[in-house]
Amino acid sequence: MYKRWEPKKDRFSARNLLRWLKKAKTWQLVLLLVLVGFIAATFLRLNNIGMIQKRDAVLAADKKLDNASTKKELTELQSYVSSHMNSDMGKGIILQSTYQRDYDAAVASAADSHNSNSDLYQKASIDCRARFHGGTASFRNDYVTCVANAVSELPPNQQSANLPHLENYHYNFASPLISPDLAGFFVLIGLILTLFILLRLIMLYSLRFIIKRRAKVL
Numbered sequence: 001m002y003k004r005w006e007p008k009k010d011r012f013s014a015r016n017l018l019r020w021l022k023k024a025k026t027w028q029l030v031l032l033l034v035l036v037g038f039i040a041a042t043f044l045r046l047n048n049i050g051m052i053q054k055r056d057a058v059l060a061a062d063k064k065l066d067n068a069s070t071k072k073e074l075t076e077l078q079s080y081v082s083s084h085m086n087s088d089m090g091k092g093i094i095l096q097s098t099y100q101r102d103y104d105a106a107v108a109s110a111a112d113s114h115n116s117n118s119d120l121y122q123k124a125s126i127d128c129r130a131r132f133h134g135g136t137a138s139f140r141n142d143y144v145t146c147v148a149n150a151v152s153e154l155p156p157n158q159q160s161a162n163l164p165h166l167e168n169y170h171y172n173f174a175s176p177l178i179s180p181d182l183a184g185f186f187v188l189i190g191l192i193l194t195l196f197i198l199l200r201l202i203m204l205y206s207l208r209f210i211i212k213r214r215a216k217v218l
Helices: 014-021 026-063 067-083 096-112 118-129 136-152 182-217
Strands: none
Touching: 026 067, 026 096, 026 182, 096 118, 096 136, 118 136
């Protein structure tokens, strides 16, 4: 006759919560995390490959000395990198052919204006090219630095040739930490799953500890 006054069972008791957490096995969650991680790594790799392809397209247009095409490819590269994670360009790219064309044009202009140092600019270009071993790093560190050092040896009032500055031909774009694409989606899922596994383990051990404490008290 007193059953209707008995308190309802607590559905969210420590034992019930522990039983609910045990429904999903840790090894199952870890296996799912490994699968998600593999998929995320695949899409991250594809993002990086996409950046390389667009970077190569810029360099190809640069070699053709096609300003319009180079600008178009640069715009596409910037748009891609800024919207895809893991598409970082490292130290960036240098439009080597465009720089060399503008340098040669500046030297030729100095010669036409009877600049007394035009021969020095030409000689510096030829001598420094011998130090160029290929690649962006060598172009910047060996060739361009060599030319700059040769010109800097002249008195300031004699450095009259309008030589191009390397920073105007250097481009680098930053990729986002998380991007709204498949790579970003699976990375986010992986982070959430990792957090869930950690919280689940903490809760499991905490609930077991609480249950054991209560059993000892009773």
